[in-house]
Amino acid sequence: MQKATETINIRVKRYLPENEPRNFYQKYEVKYFPKMFVLDALNYVRDRLDGTLAYRWSCRMGVCGSCGALVNGIPRLTCATPLSALGKGVTIEPLHNFPIIKDLVVDLGDFMEKLGRIKPWIIRERDRVIEEGEYEQKPAELELYSQFSACINCMLCYAACPVYAGDVDFIGPAASALGYRYNLDSRDEGAEKRLEVLTEGAGIFDCTFVGECSVVCPKSVDPALAIQRLKIDSALTSLKSILKREKS
Amino acid sequence: MTERYSYDVVIVGGGAAGLRAAIAAASHSDKLSVAVISKVYPMRSHTVSAEGGTASVLKEYDSFELHASDTIKGGDYLADQDAVEAFVKEAPSEIIQLEHWGCPWSREPDGKLAVRAFGGMSVKRTVFAADKTGFHMLHTLFQHSLRYPNIIRLDEWFVSSLIMEDGMVKGLVALDLRTRELAFIASRAVIMATGGAGRIFQFTTNAVIKTGDGMAMAYRAGAPLKDMEFIQFHPTALPGSGILITEASRGEGGYLINKDQERFLKRYTPEKMELGPRDILSRALITEIREGRGYEGPFGSYVLLDLRHLGEELIDRKLPFVRELARNYAGIDPVHEPIPVRPAVHYTMGGIHTDVLGRTPVAGLYACGEAACVSINGANRLGSNSLSECLVFGRAAGVDAATFALSKKGQGEIEDSNLLNPVGEYLRIDEEKIYGLLKREGGGERLSDLRSHLQSIMDTNVGIFRDSSGLQEARRQIRELRTGLQRAAIDDKGTVYNTEVIEAFELGFMLDVADAIAYSALIREESRGAHYRTDFPKRDDKNFLFHQLSYYSPGGPVIKHLSVSITKWQPAERKY
Structure with a gap:
């Protein structure tokens, strides 16, 4: 194994709800090894220095979506952010725009509710039975929604979203992108129902197209694009229903 | 005042097996309350890291017989052959079911499900969603599960004990991470779907949550563990981190190369080469390294996985995650350079002893997925059988637990007051x-x-x-x-x-x-x-030629033997 000779300092924003003070920054000196990620530094702290530090992680390969945090002010996956890319100072803080439970652990309850609200499942008049076999879906039809199915629910986009910062009722980037993913799926017939949910209350029309969500997405999903297209789809659907009413 | 929790069916674990079980139980009867308890949000479960694909017989050239014989030979004749036969027959329906639920499976040009080659499988039968198969399966299952109002989730609750009395499951003790409050959760049936135990090893592909919780709790409560000695090493993980580089990279044509620039598997699995089974390949890699034909690096010895001849277009279309992982975690672009790899602990073949319905010997206790041992994997699982296993036996356990809970429903409320002990x-x-x-x-x-x-x-x-x-x-x-x-x-x-x-x-x-x-x-x-x-x-x-059942005792495991079910495939020498 490689020997660690250098050390680096990291600064972590703490929140200990049972402590006085609850909020403070804490510095830790961490042994540095090449190819170290921010998550490795946090694990070093927890294992060696301070077991009270709380943060979520699991897969350490950028796919489970647990380990989002602000790293030097930018929402990132700590397991996919090499320390070498950060320069000298490293500050780790919880994701913006969420209630904090403890340290870097934030409350996902609001998103989990929104996720269910947009009906992220195939909606059809009549479901096929297994004996009828698969729905055929051409590679081009798959490609249409493919990027929007890559969301890992890491919440970086919500942390970056200025609209969500101002209004927690805003449906937000990831939930909208997932709704759009199902609307684009050739097997689905539920687009109108989802558009209803996505436009009511603080829905997609509240998005001011800042586009930060797409910038911070670690999986190259483009929620900003999804939201703009949903707005068009919604406008077209209303137009169609007006025309329909006029005809009849 | 402590809150009281009681459900007809409780599933511990929210990965592919647990969610498939929950959906099966909830759709079996809307009168049943079905709880999914997990120490992480379900979409964080380790299923998310599965890459290569999920095996099932869907193509005309394939047959149940062939999938069964591949699996049995791959498992070195320790798998229960009746269980394997039941498994291969059910797997296609489950793949189609997930397709109906929206899983973005990769497709042939005509729109049918695509399949790829995998180790130990004699024909192409591994269905996939690029190289993020587990991710897509998990999210499809989780999103679909949100349809069912009778599925209740206890996210970020940690189950600490399984409670049995008189050989019957009574419930669980669990801890809410947010409050550290312990609660008794009464249940008519419990399904353990907590995955494997790869994290008891240092060098593993497994997520940090894979600590064998369900296995240990069932074991302590009196259910036997089966075939625990069989731990699978995956031949190709990144040195240092242990991050998995999928077998699909060899299924799509990748080569394993030693320091002498030689495709060394010709000396171990001359017929199948890179598509031999994982046990033989992992031993081959270590043998090459021990005999001085490996490379030396900062994280120990390794060999190379070469994908360069596959070309950028194929890599981006079929193995985009491999490229992303290699770039981010090894600083290597596989389009231009071979990837350093070495074997890492990957999968627990053993687990909680169950039959094909997911039943353990304890009334009301079920297990499925990697936490269980049915056994279809025998002494060595074939790649891409495990995701299918999660679906097939997740569903079976869900249906049977629901039936069991319904039969008990007539006998009164789920009460913790009728426990022998308070x-x-x-x-x-x-x-x-x-x-x-x-x-x-x-x-x-x-x-x-x-x-x-x-x-x-x-x-x-x-x-x-x-x-x-x-x-x-x-x-x-x-x-x-x-x-x-x-x-x-x-x-x-x-x-x-x-x-x-x-x-x-x-x-x-x-x-x-x-x-x-x-x-x-x-x-x-x-x-x-x-x-x-x-x-x-x-x-x-x-x-x-028998299974070993481990029963818990304070002094250590007590072992009993169980015969292997042999239907039509007599044990023979394995050659690949």
């Missing part, structure tokens, strides 16, 4: 463990030291090559670590999101599972599948 007694046992930890002041050993000690013992003595003295040494040190855990101290004395308390429970589970593995490995004096004994290098059907 609920408080059960809560107190785990409460005392927690307070013991909180009260202990410094000077004790750190949990992280104990855990890495266990992991290094397991890597050194219970790895790809094993022998009697190493296994005995592992058991001795595991015993010492148990004492160490009794003395361990933690820093965090708080109630909110105290992850050190959880880690202490996990380490206790890991130690029990580790000892069952080491002991089962010690007394199986033969080599079969993934279990290789340098002191007994041959398979011995005369003396060891």
Whole structure:
């Protein structure tokens, strides 16, 4: 194994709800090894220095979506952010725009509710039975929604979203992108129902197209694009229903 | 006042097996309340990291017979052949079911499901969603599960004990991470879907949550673990981190190369080459390294996985995640350079003993997925059978647990008041463990030291090559670590999101599972599948063609034998 000779300092924003003070920054000196990620530094702290530090992680390969945090002010996956890319100072803080439970652990309850609200499942008049076999879906039809199915629910986009910062009722980037993913799926017939949910209350029309969500997405999903297209789809659907009413 | 929780069916674990079970139980009857309890949000479960694909017979050129015989041969004739036959027949329906639920499977040009080659499979039968198959399956299942109002989730709750009385499941003790409050959760049926135990080893592809919780709880409560000695090593993981580089990279045509620029598998699996089974390939890689034909790097020795000849277009279309992982975690672009790889612990073939309905010998207790051992994987699982297994036996366990719970529904409410012991007694046992930890002041050993000690013992003595003295040494040190855990101290004395308390429970589970593995490995004096004994290098059907069931006792596992079901495939020599 490689020997660690250098050390680096990291600064972590703490929140200990049972402590006085609850909020403070804490510095830790961490042994540095090449190819170290921010998550490795946090694990070093927890294992060696301070077991009270709380943060979520699991897969350490950028796919489970647990380990989002602000790293030097930018929402990132700590397991996919090499320390070498950060320069000298490293500050780790919880994701913006969420209630904090403890340290870097934030409350996902609001998103989990929104996720269910947009009906992220195939909606059809009549479901096929297994004996009828698969729905055929051409590679081009798959490609249409493919990027929007890559969301890992890491919440970086919500942390970056200025609209969500101002209004927690805003449906937000990831939930909208997932709704759009199902609307684009050739097997689905539920687009109108989802558009209803996505436009009511603080829905997609509240998005001011800042586009930060797409910038911070670690999986190259483009929620900003999804939201703009949903707005068009919604406008077209209303137009169609007006025309329909006029005809009849 | 402590809140009371009671459900008809409780599923522990929210990965592919657990969610498939939950959907099956909830759709079986909307009168049933079905709870999914998980220490992480379900979409964080380790299913998310599965890459290559999921096997099933869907193409005209394929047959159930062929999938079964591949699986049985791959498992070195330890799989129960009746279970394998049931499994291969059910798998296609489950793949179609997931397709109907929206899984973005990769497609042929005509829109039909695409399939790829995989190790030990004699034809292309592995369905996939690029190389993020587990991710897409998990999210599809989780999103679909949100349709069912009778599925209730307890996210970020940690189950600490399974409660049985009179040989019947009564419920669970679980801890809410947010409040550290312990609650008794009464249930008519419990399904353990907590995955495997890869994290008892140091060098593993597994996520940090894979600590064998369900296996240990079922074991302590009296259900036997089966075939625990069989730990699968995946041949290709990144040195250092252990991050998985999918077998699909070889399924799509990748080569394994040693320092002499040689496709060395010609000396081990001349017919199948890179598509031999994982047990033989992992031993081959280590043999090459030991004989000096590996490369040396900062994280130890390795060989190379070369994908360059596949071309950028194919890599981006079929293996985009491999490219992303190699770039981010090894600083290598596989389009231009070969990827350094070495074998890492990947999968627990053994698990909680069940039949094909997911039933354990304990009334009301079920298991499915990697936590269970049916057994269809025998001594060595074939790649891409495990995701199908999660679906097939997740569904089976869900349906049977629902039926069982419905039959009990007529007999009154789910009451914790009809327990023989008061609920408080059960809560107190785990409460005392927690307070013991909180009260202990410094000077004790750190949990992280104990855990890495266990992991290094397991890597050194219970790895790809094993022998009697190493296994005995592992058991001795595991015993010492148990004492160490009794003395361990933690820093965090708080109630909110105290992850050190959880880690202490996990380490206790890991130690029990580790000892069952080491002991089962010690007394199986033969080599079969993934279990290789340098002191007994041959398979011995005369003396060891049986399953080993480990029963918990305070002094260590008590082993009983169970015969292997052989239907039409007589044990033969494995050649690839």
